[in-house]
Amino acid sequence: MTALDGATFSDVQFNRYIRDNLNECAPAKASAAGQYFVTDDVNSLAARAPGTAFISTSQTTTSTSYADLATVGPQVTVNCGQNALVFINCEVSHGTANTLASVSFAYSGATAGDASDAIRIMHDGVSAANSWRHSMSWRLADLNPGSHTFTLKYRVVSGTGTFARRELIVLPL
Numbered sequence: 001m002t003a004l005d006g007a008t009f010s011d012v013q014f015n016r017y018i019r020d021n022l023n024e025c026a027p028a029k030a031s032a033a034g035q036y037f038v039t040d041d042v043n044s045l046a047a048r049a050p051g052t053a054f055i056s057t058s059q060t061t062t063s064t065s066y067a068d069l070a071t072v073g074p075q076v077t078v079n080c081g082q083n084a085l086v087f088i089n090c091e092v093s094h095g096t097a098n099t100l101a102s103v104s105f106a107y108s109g110a111t112a113g114d115a116s117d118a119i120r121i122m123h124d125g126v127s128a129a130n131s132w133r134h135s136m137s138w139r140l141a142d143l144n145p146g147s148h149t150f151t152l153k154y155r156v157v158s159g160t161g162t163f164a165r166r167e168l169i170v171l172p173l
Helices: 011-022
Strands: 036-041 044-048 051-055 059-061 075-080 084-094 100-109 120-124 132-140 146-156 161-172
Touching: 044 075, 051 075, 059 146, 075 161, 084 100, 084 120, 084 146, 100 161, 120 132, 146 161
Parallel strands: none
Antiparallel strands: 036 044, 051 161, 059 161, 075 146, 084 132, 084 161, 100 120, 100 146
């Protein structure tokens, strides 16, 4: 429809050409506070909401393979497209000098992946019980669109690792 000077729109024309187009804009698509929008196809927007979780409790593990601590997580469930940005923050220490303690994440749902040394925070305790706060980010690609649950996992090479102020943030794309 082309607007002409002095011409009037009928209610049907207004609804078809103005109202219906405005309902396709991002503000009209938002269904909850804190959402952001990504393109999920040509000329198509999808609302996404970040997932965040924090556990302040300091806990330990002696597991040499990735495992949960006594308090599982942090853990978040988000609706993803084909990509997600994952951020990990954790205070890590080790009871033995020059021994590794690691934090990674596993994910399940529409796509699954195990915690891995390829995507981890790695703490090498230069001196015993020397605590550091570490952060990392990782972009996951080629996910199957749908619901995914992300969970932090922990391991050591030997001895006892301590993990506190554990935070997980996932931005689905």
